[in-house]
Amino acid sequence: MSTHDEPSRNVVDERHPLPDPGVEEHLPRLTDVDESRAKRAERQAAFLFALVPVLAIAFVVCYFAIPKTWSVDFGPLQANALHMALGLTLGASVLCIGLGAIHWARTLMADHEMVEERHPAHSSDEDREAALVEINKGIDESAVTRRKMLIRALGGAGLVAIPAVVLLADLGPWPTKQKRQETIERTIWAPEVDPNTNEIVQYRYLVNGITYKRIKASDIRVGQLVNAEPENLQDLHGKDHQVEKAKSALIVVRMDPQSIKIPDSRKDWQVGGILAYSKICTHVGCPISLWEQQTHHLLCPCHQSTFDLGDSGVVVFGPAARSLPQLPIAIDDEGYLYATSDFTVPVGPSYFERDSRDDFKKGDN
């Protein structure tokens, strides 16, 4: 504050124990004292500016002359010729404008340092008072001080913001309990049920994610991991296809039954050491895919959560908190694998309303 009270120059105080020697003396540049240097600098800047139209024309020529399919090789690297030519000519021409302008400013424009006084950010006391007077006048003339009802009513009118917010309510469906059960809490692995008799009419077969061919148990060797999808996924297209795939993606692994732990409650969920797990990480939903055959660990490449598929999918490392959901599978007469039911818990990342008490925990049986 004290710094605004008096001119600081040559005043010595606690803040400034030494007098201000003032702005340094100006040193002339070579271009200031030597006209030939100045001429040279002028030529250099002018040359840079002159390059601009040349490069701009080169850009246009390249645009029309170079076929889109040409490529240039730089040893191990390869580039599209048109892309490079356009970029280099345009980049260089734009750069030349800048280099020329700055060269001009640095060598030929006057470089005397100027001193400008500052003013405090606040307005003068006089202005403040005058402003207050004006505000008071305005308030007075608006009659709000006498007619309180107006202000109260106007405050109520502020509630007009509510419709604006309510209008956003239809941005998406509301995840009510019923809606959750229809969406994030079920997958298309659920067997098809006759709505009248409540009997299962069609189990969902495991198919290869690319060929959509049913997966035969005998085709999976010990140690192998296969990506699978429900057979009925191919009936869906567009949005539905993506949404269902994001939940039903499956990994099927075959491990030596002697080397893994199968809890009693899940004895019927596997076929001779073939187990099926959700591919969607319980952390934030990345598809898990890095399989360590010897340890039976499955690692998520996004955040490195690691699950032990030899122990019902429990977490052994990383930020995930819940076991990978396991899908109960069985084998039909012809040797093909199918899901005997939907996942018993919701797949994918956690959400507030998720009942996580039924998830498999290490040591469960």
Place this chain on the structure above:
Amino acid sequence: MARPVSTDAPDSTTVETPDRPEQLGPVFKAAAGPAKWADERLGIAGLARSNLRKVFPDHWSFLLGEIALYAFIICLLSGVFLTLWFRPSMAEIEYEGSYQLLRGLPMSEAYASTIELSFDIRGGLLMRQIHHWGALLFIAAMFAHMLRVFFTGAFRKPRELNWLLGVGLIAIGMIEGFAGYSLPDDLLSGTGLRFVDGLVRSIPVVGTWLEFLVFGGEFPGDIIVARLYIAHVLLIPGIILGLIAAHLALVVYHKHTQFPGPGRTEKNVVGYPLFPVYMAKAGGFFFIVFGAIILMSATMQINPVWKYGAYNPEQVTAGSQPDWYMGWVEGAVRIMPGWESHIGGTTWSWNVFLPAVVLMGLLFTVMGVYPFIEQWVTKDKSEHHLLERPRNNPTRTAFGIAAMSCYAMFWLGGGNDIIATQFHVSLNAVTYFLRAAVFVVPVIAFIVTKRICISLQRSDIDRLLHGAESGIIDRSPEGGYAERHVPVSDEEAFMLTEHQPRKVAELEAGEDETGVSTGKGGLKERMRVKASGFYYADQPEKLTSEELAEAKAHILGHEDHAELESNAHANGSQSEDSQSEDSQSDEITAGEDEQAGTTPS
């Protein structure tokens, strides 16, 4: 530009005052007509008169904010081009374009049009890469600018509001960048959206509701790209433009800060005029930034979406990472332990909510409140236009470095898999190390930085009290050698003594209105005094003018001085480690301080 290295400059300053009025004559005449026409309608002469020759100080670090501004303009320009072809639709189509490897595959229109832009539109790939490099640079430059402002104390009164505008710009800029790289709907951007879906879901109580509202239902749905698109091209850039306008208006109103130096005070600004010097320099700099980005885009590939393939929720690439500015959040999510609470039928997903949502909020909150906390501790209500050299505010500098080191540890976490595979170390070990490092490293960084700053201050004091090295070695009659010291120039001495003195708060026993003693302050005041003690701890006292005058006389006058110095140096060289040398200089400083205390001032 013209800072002399020594004061004995040749007295030729009059040589190069060019007779400009005569040179400008013809231009002036030609412009007179249009200028008059414009002024009669817009009244711009008054504006031009007060602003054309506005003075800006010169320093390389003042260009960082400019880079951010220019990168944003470049993104606007290249972005307009991209909107002419990009189709923000998630409708499924079969790709029939010229890129052979994807032909016949189902993909969204958004992805197909991005591939088309990259291969079939001449210059499309260049524009895409300009846009992406520009965006990365925009955020990088904002962070660098923010650090410059922080470490030099440029956020102090009257610029706190501009600091807040800047914090808002960084926060919104990051969202803008994220929205942008989520648009192409390729495998990488879809994975990023999957992450955001998990992040939104993890918010207690309202998470699922927000997820359904944002994605229009279940992930991925078919509307998120269209929604992000309008936010990315209209809503957020509009907000950014408004914030930038306010940010710049305040810079003009407050006038730019300047570093301490001769002739530079809290009440003036020393530099070059806007017209012509800064118009040429800043305008030229825009083209240099633009040119550099174009050349980068021509030669350095970024986000080759055709290599990743269309988004498929059952695929992911190992090594998937977000753009750099989201890396620290990604890292925090990776190194977080898997904590989750299952209370009744609910799930509290701390393992995602804390590192993603809370941590990001924490960063911007700390950034936003810092100026006000510092002001509360120092009780400093005066205006500041002179920047502080980082060493002169050791606690702030140390805090900034600690925060940066914490950020860096989180950021390393975002690449823990790459570190593990490239350096052949255990991924688990890297993760466990970082879990501790995010807490330990900032503390170490704080202590080390603070000591370095204080040492630098002492070296400044040493230079003022004992002069600068002259390079001349004297041999004493006894055979000892000592370097002769000369006083530093007046300019340097002024610059080195222009910082604020330390003012440790002290508890004052107050009295209330009735004259009853209120004791030694309330709890709040006691906390403030504690904080103030911490803030100023170990900082050397500022030299007084008497001490400086005495020291100068001492260096110039004393014949014995060289001898004293040589003894001191001999002692120093005998000691076994540098620590004792340091403590010795402590003693010297402390001695001077005592002397100062006894000198009547």
